[in-house]
Amino acid sequence: MTADKYQDLGKLLLRLTLGALILLHGVSKLRGGTDGIVGLVQSHGLPGFLGYGVLIGEVLAPLLLILGWHARIGAVLIAGNMLVAIGLVHLGQLGQLNEQGGWAIELQALFLGTAVAIALIGPGRYSLNGK
Template sequence: MLQNPDIAKLLLRLSLGILILFHGIHKMIHGLGGVKAMIASTPFPTFFAYGVFVGELIAPIFIILGLYARIAAGVLAFNMFIAIYLAYGFSLSLSKHGGLSWELALVYFIMSILVILLGSGKYAVNSK
């Protein structure tokens, strides 16, 4: 049986980083109007919306490279937690396909936690 935890960690990092990076690129191209609107309904200032660029552009690049991936995954996990809170309020509402309406953000959150727990593996810029 083939067992290589470093390949698994690489696959986890690449999957998480690349997939969330698309969300960041979309927000960079199309703007943060939706995020700003959600933040406007809270007591926080709307400039906090620009934190999305840290969580969905910078952190994924660090995760992909395996450069301080645990820290970057922590930033992304926080970003996903806030996204779930702002967009869904942790409701138990279901999507039209039967899953939680916020399951994609939850999967990204869980994947981020896994990177924090497992680390980058040997196929990373700052591996040991």
């Protein structure tokens, strides 16, 4: 196997992992409703309809990643979703550690960093619209 194929497999693994993990959050919101998110957005003085944007960032965007169809756009949408989540929910935890000694927002940071990496490197050969 050539180095290019290994890189393409790595890109596929990144896309599938991030897509699946974020999609689980989206499915949870589809099942449980978005009232909590809408209320959170409104509590910050923003229009409630912006809370429905979470469905774009946690359902549509992960599907784009998983399929590899406009995956860079999907990755940018996920990165934006994570920035909003950090800003609205986790801002107070930026300087905190969790019980195990890790960063309190390490999961959100990992999702954000992975999304930015995918946006930069592209989806790879194993995607619907290729490199």
